[in-house]
Amino acid sequence: MPSMEKQCSFPREKMKILLLEGVHQASVDRFLQAGYHPELVKRALSEEDLLRVIPDVHILGIRSKTQVTKKVLEAADSLLAVGCFCIGTDQVDLTAAALRGVPVYNAPFSNTRSVAELAMAEMVMLARRAAHKSQLLHRGVWEKSAEGCVEVRNKTVGLIGYGHIGPQVGLLAESFGMKVYYYDVIGKLPFGNATPVNSLEELLRASDFVSLHVPETPETRNMIGARELGLMKKGSFLLNLSRGKVVDLEAVRSALQKGALGGAAIDVFPEEPASNDEAFSSPVMGLDNVILTPHIGGSTIEAQRNIGLEVANTLLKFIEVGSTTGSVNFPQVELPIVRDSHRILNIHRNVPGVLSSINTIIAQMGGNIQAQYLNTLGDVGYLIIDVDRTISQAVKSKIDELSSSIKTRLLF
Secondary structure, three states: OOOOOOOOOOOHHHOOEEEOOOOOHHHHHHHHHOOOOOEEOOOOOOHHHHHHHHHHOOEEEEOOOOOEOHHHHHHOOOOOEEEEOOOOOOOEOHHHHHHOOOOEEOOOOOOHHHHHHHHHHHHHHHHOOHHHHHHHHHOOOOOOOOOOOOOOOOOEEEEEOOOOOHHHHHHHHHHOOOEEEEEOOOOOOOOOOOEEOOOHHHHHHHOOEEEEOOOOOOOOOOOEOHHHHHHOOOOEEEEEOOOHHHEOHHHHHHHHHHOOEEEEEEOOOOOOOOOOOOOOOOOOOOOOOEEEOOOOOOOOHHHHHHHHHHHHHHHHHHHHHOOOOOEOOOOOOOOOOOOOOEEEEEEEEOOOOHHHHHHHHHHHOOOOEEEEEEEEEOOEEEEEEEEOHHHHHHHHHHHHOOOOEEEEEEOO
């Protein structure tokens, strides 16, 4: 990766990188290797705490608990980018971030296998009532019986959401001899022998196991409630390793107590403790054949290391060359380094005439454009432009004065 020159607007020694929630040491090492000195905090920060520290932070790294709200972003005067060291990005106000000129990055692929393996393991454990029998043994009760215990082979798993994780679960399930159905609001090509269905209702009625792999959105909140549980086969199983608020756990408790559900595996919850020191409570605690895990679907050594490296590398590419490839809320722009030039990054409102205005500024200064790349997404445009070194400071100042500009940076 090309190194930033001394005239970079944010040299390494002045770049404040704040990494929260105990992100993996691999990410810390990657920043150190590149010459930066990140500040580490092992816990999530409340909005109040974040508001206090965010004004002079250039790069913010979080996991799933820290909420980067519009209010936080409005106070983030120096913020260049946010890295989510996880799959989800619903903890960040993505629209507000884009309008403030802040790209947001995540790791959409790095822990898919870990989540998929846990989902598959939980299906087997639920089918064999192994978790319940383990609880009995811990209490000194020996209950050796095949009653209610079945194989997963020849059973049907219905996947709600078929993005990154769903297909991985499906492929593992097929290797166990299961039939795989999936439902997604966006049309997706099947992996293996998976079969798409036309509606959520069709999937619920057909499946012995229902596994959720969806983001939290207004459309997915409480998407599985009493009505949906009532459509599932009697004695079927529910798994949620996606987001806590997509399932109504009071309704799940009722279905389990009535015997409508044969069991459930829940890894995510509507309200989760902010740290390991806080107590946990849930409506489905203490029920038979219910597997509860503390949001560890992606928490394997391999996954956390891969996430740490993936997000750190995308953040470094943005810091050092301006690349936004992989950003979830920003125009995708990447431009090779042009020697003997200076690079200007301009984030602007997506209105007509911006590129023409910038090119006119350069032409009036008698400068030459070595390379440029513009892309837009929604209300935001992002331009990388390489110009003659002799005029770069003046060009940057003039671009800053444009009414369309949100943020301009002379990178090198």
